[in-house]
Amino acid sequence: MELIKPKTMPGVMELLPNEQIAFQNMLDVIRRGYERFGFLPLETPVMEYSNILLTKSGGETERQVYFVQSSGSLKQGRDPELAMRFDLTVPTARFVAEHERKLVFPFRRYQIQRVYRGETAQRGRFREFYQCDVDVIGKDKLSLHYDAEIPSVIYHVFSELNVGKFTIHINNRKLLSGFFAALGVEDPERQTLIMREVDKIDKRGRDYVVETLTGEHFGMEADKVHRIMDFIAMEAESNRAVLDRVAALGIDHPLFQTGLEELSQVVETIEALGVPESHLKLNLSIARGLDYYTGTVYETFLDDHLKIGSVCSGGRYENLAGYYTSSKLPGVGISIGATRLFYQLCAAGIIQAGKSTIQALVTQMDADLSKEYLNLTAELRQGGVNTILYAEKGKFGKQLRYADRAGIRFAVIMGRDELDQNLVTVKDLIASDQFQVPRDRAAAAILERIQSSN
Amino acid sequence: MELIKPKTMPGVMELLPNEQIAFQNMLDVIRRGYERFGFLPLETPVMEYSNILLTKSGGETERQVYFVQSSGSLKQGRDPELAMRFDLTVPTARFVAEHERKLVFPFRRYQIQRVYRGETAQRGRFREFYQCDVDVIGKDKLSLHYDAEIPSVIYHVFSELNVGKFTIHINNRKLLSGFFAALGVEDPERQTLIMREVDKIDKRGRDYVVETLTGEHFGMEADKVHRIMDFIAMEAESNRAVLDRVAALGIDHPLFQTGLEELSQVVETIEALGVPESHLKLNLSIARGLDYYTGTVYETFLDDHLKIGSVCSGGRYENLAGYYTSSKLPGVGISIGATRLFYQLCAAGIIQAGKSTIQALVTQMDADLSKEYLNLTAELRQGGVNTILYAEKGKFGKQLRYADRAGIRFAVIMGRDELDQNLVTVKDLIASDQFQVPRDRAAAAILERIQSSN
Incomplete structure (x- = not known):
């Protein structure tokens, strides 16, 4: 008999037992942390009806989706009715809308499952990977209290993960958007495009960004460009001092004021929940895709491994499940991409496999x-x-x-x-x-x- | 905007948080039990290359497979290259063959993951469900010791699951096959067909089975039919006494003798590993598909809920990964179908949701x-x-x-x-x-x- 070469598709992470033990340990720490902060477990099926899953998707998302068909359906030449989840947000939205009347709001759930993206395979990019999400979802309204709970669970989980010093960066999208609006840039799409250019400051330098934004395509005044860049780079000796400096700018646009008030209150509550200032940094440059998040936004960095990028991100959104229900369901949450994180922590030598579960x-x-x-x-x-x-x-x-x-x-x-x-x-x-x-x-x-x- | 009705496909088990907590608790008990007995964790990707996954499959299996295609591949009208695992055995075989040189044999692994079958949806049948497997895989040979370890882990796990009295039924396929051979029925396929008829004894009664097997199609002598039925129904006051009665039959077919010796040794070792006789029953009627298993076979029944059928089954096989490697890899293992078990335990009122993870x-x-x-x-x-x-x-x-x-x-x-x-x-x-x-x-x-x- 001719042998078939045993192999997996590229872009998946399959581990040897002692590596798997280290990875499982990471997932367990995350799960225990999520439960410690009162989040309840949710698991959804890996497949959803395509029409439900792909509501949000532009072309970009759709190209990256895996479609599923039983052999019967395939033989009949039918279009696939099912697709594999590409994140945990859409299945959660579907779940909450479907079971709305059976859930107690605010609904706190965690979900630790694999998601699937038909990405082109390359080093460090995964087609199958774990996401570890927590969200609190309110009905009609959701107290700002929960915007403060999120960094406290991040602080706990990353402390327990024992991956060295880390910093949670926090911002409020209203502050940024209000600042743009006060400068006369009201259109959210234009705000996004400008922010995308501003984000290049680390790689290309300030001069490059000023040149682009004052150039033909954007046509902004140099003064405004500099004000934006000064604003997002604002730092001080404490988070409180940053808030004071922001207040001292005297910008009286209502969105800006709301953002400032929310951010102040959230920072104060985070402190009362026991997160030390050493691990929380007010970072006015964080935007996180201006389309989805509408208030507080978070990113988390390992101080000694900044190259890895944010290891845990999220924020506040206006309405979770508008495609499936007319109820308004505001929420706030974060996600840890555990497969990528594990891969990078191993590469950086922070996690080592070895210990067996056999004692x-x-x-x-x-x-x-x-x-x-x-x-x-x-x-x-x-x-x-x-x-x-x-x-x-x-x-x-x-x-x-x-x-x-x-x-x-x-x-x-x-x-x-x-x-x-x-x-x-x-x-x-x-x-x-x-x-x-x-x-x-x-x-x-x-x-x-x-x-x-x- | 028109709303999309949020729903899942039929045949999946999606739970509300307090139900999910009860289910998660079941999976945790199983996992802790598997680890207590020294099994190491394995996770494999949900998708495998179709040609690797479908080697074993006859038409029956193939019809039940879900194929997977990225949107790009779909648009190009290509045949799906990927399919979703329908059990955990084939992925484990692929894994062991692929990483043979990096593994320590005997390789003890547990795997708790979901599997997928494109079944026609009906009550109690699942298209997505958890399997919780343990196997010990040897290289070239595998001591009978491990045939005894398996019931000891079943005993531990089901005791911890707290689902009432249960009994592990054990047999050795060589005994049954040797008995048939001694009667002149050597062909394994014919043995299987006869056993399938004999299995109907509970539902249709002994007379019906005798009539079928002595009838035109099978053409067996009535005497032989009765001897088979007496044999598989053999009982005594203890497992030891059953073995003595089997020995006393004086059948000197070599396969029968090997089966008897193996079964005796395994039962003795099981006792030394602390499984009480009250929970272990020598049941000469268990065959479990005569094609795959070649030695010890197991089934497990909840004494107060026999209707549920076997809740944990498995056995010894000759060679795990013959399609992928020329190494001989004998193994022994069992599987718990956790989704179906949970569903049935809930229906029977044995498991109740309610307690929150929030304390x-x-x-x-x-x-x-x-x-x-x-x-x-x-x-x-x-x-x-x-x-x-x-x-x-x-x-x-x-x-x-x-x-x-x-x-x-x-x-x-x-x-x-x-x-x-x-x-x-x-x-x-x-x-x-x-x-x-x-x-x-x-x-x-x-x-x-x-x-x-x-």
């Missing part, structure tokens, strides 16, 4: 005692230790090397003498020491060691 | 203290309690009703007097009592209550 290996020192080793294995499992028995034939040294290579921390050893005295020897391959313990205390002793080294 | 609601008794309530919320979260703040305006009674309706167990109350004395009142909505506690002890007190009622 103990029961060795077979004496082939005559095999039934005792089975019992011992069962006892350790019963006592809460993730355990395997070395069931193949092999010299004792080989058994220990197996544990070491597999990343299993404890080797449990019991010879004839120990059996008679009701003792076992536990070898700690990380601490490189070993100790004897009464057999019925072995599980507890191992768990204590694990506990105390966490 | 505490901080109420706002005094609007002047809102900043203190923010601090208190942060303190409880910091202390490890899943907490939300009631951030909307609302009378105190309404706040308590919210907690009750949302399934949140503890309401945390702090008035002006309590603030001054550094106290909070904790109302336990399940125990229907309340207690006062120093503010900095509130989180610990809540966690202790939760702990002690688990």
